[in-house]
Amino acid sequence: MPEITSITVPISFVRDLLAAVHDPLKRRGLIEKAGIAPLLLEEGSARVTAEQFSILYRLVARELDDELPGMFARPVRGGAFKLLCLSMLDSTSLRIAIYRLSRFMRLVVDDFSVDLSVHGDLVRVALMPSGTTPVLKVFAQEVMLKLIHGVVSWLVGRKMPVARVDLSYSRPEHASVYVFLYPGAACFDQAQTALYFEAKDLEAPVRQTKRSLTDFLKRAPADWLFVSFAEHIVSHHVRECLEKHLDRPTAIADVAKALHFSVRTLSRRLDAEGATFQGIKDELRRDVAIQRLTKTDTPIAVIGAEVGFDDPTTFHRAFKKWTGSTPGAYRTST
Template identity: 60%
Template structure:
């Protein structure tokens, strides 16, 4: 069996989805179970959910509350907000003018912040500016809105637009290594503003979407604008992909460096630049595949352990507990 290597996200993000919503506990549990997340995982701070589960839950909550931004701001973004945002940008000359349209659109519907588009040397940035210094934008809202900007711009261009950098106003989080899977560029923290920076020439690209392709984008939302792969630019993705088909065999950093045609020293340095290590990438891959297989298959837990490179069941259980704070069985729900 060749397991898939799609990523998982922290259960903390699931808690963030509900943080500003007034939903009864019974209804919350029902929605969580509907997307296949065992409610017991909510008590495990290190637990993981698949990107599909997170996206499905987001979509259910947006419909439940008629707020596509899930209570993050003082006014709801009613159903249809993303659709009309995209429609307002489709007539833009290029991505640069589309960014201005993005900012103007949200100025009409939200009061908590404005989007400011400006230049800095050879870079163009779009920044979140709170309308009141007494009401800063939460870290979760910063991340979601910047992901929305990047996701929509990338969709308009029909390709993943690289970032020169991404800035956040909050402290560097313990989970910083996960940012490389969300933002295709270096992340900086404790900055004066939350912003995305693009190379100026990247924004000269024309709009390559139309009303005909918008339906599919909306049907997959928020997955397409939240979780995108940048394997062609990010070394940790390349390491992850190389390891994904070789989990049943011993594979050291020397083996991977040789397979990627770079030196071990260069590989280690580039991974450090992405705030990770070879062992961390390997463990995250095995964790994510194990979670996916526990949720999506009825394979015995011992077989799943073998598939991700553990020939001893006890060792697999111990590693899984370290990775997620829970047992493999807790991800099974009605299975086993």
């Protein structure tokens, strides 16, 4: 399951992750170890790479001895994730594996339970807040859905298709990143946060072993946070098509033709996913530019040209609009 290497993560995720680290000096030390400039925390539209966020997650989890750092009333101690995976490996089907996951979470977390129920042809895996915690933090819900879906997909050795994702909160400003986090249409302001997938998938066999678990744990949390599960989402296909021709002008008509849609149909499909062609194009340019600014010494003017800007001034203006910083300031700070 290949990772999406070009995506970036909103700075709000970094702030939420660091919320449990109360010592300012420790907080600064952790973000610097992850290669994130402290100044970015003050920029509302700043982004970090998926790799930087994954490194920071591991550092914070180790610092707090909490594998779900500060998300719940009591910490989930180091080693819990490994024990969870081990408990599921000898399951004869995905149904049994998810049941074991729900029982395991009941032992380590008081704030919610994982509820598995069948509704016709669909299965719902829902986060049910406890009486003592009527409202779960948004960040905690985002991470738990990714953990459940990522682990389930890893267990069966394929990207588990999801029919729908329900979120019990209103659409956040960073919702555009959900196309990479969740593989189904996101529905906000729902009664519970839940994933839905086809009931027949419950009988899928578990295909992983202790040997493959070792590699999975080494890469955690990247393998369950930032693996692409969005291939069937039209906006993902648009992004892939644009990325192949990023250094040249590509109009919506070009992409529609490549994807065998009319322009009208493509626009309608994107609208149904809460996306626009220009929005996808800008997000891709932003993410690729950030990747190259942080990981290469390529001149800024060349990076601008590589993401489709012939005029360096236009690139500088666009980048500042996207992130709150100029390309030069962003590179210096990181």
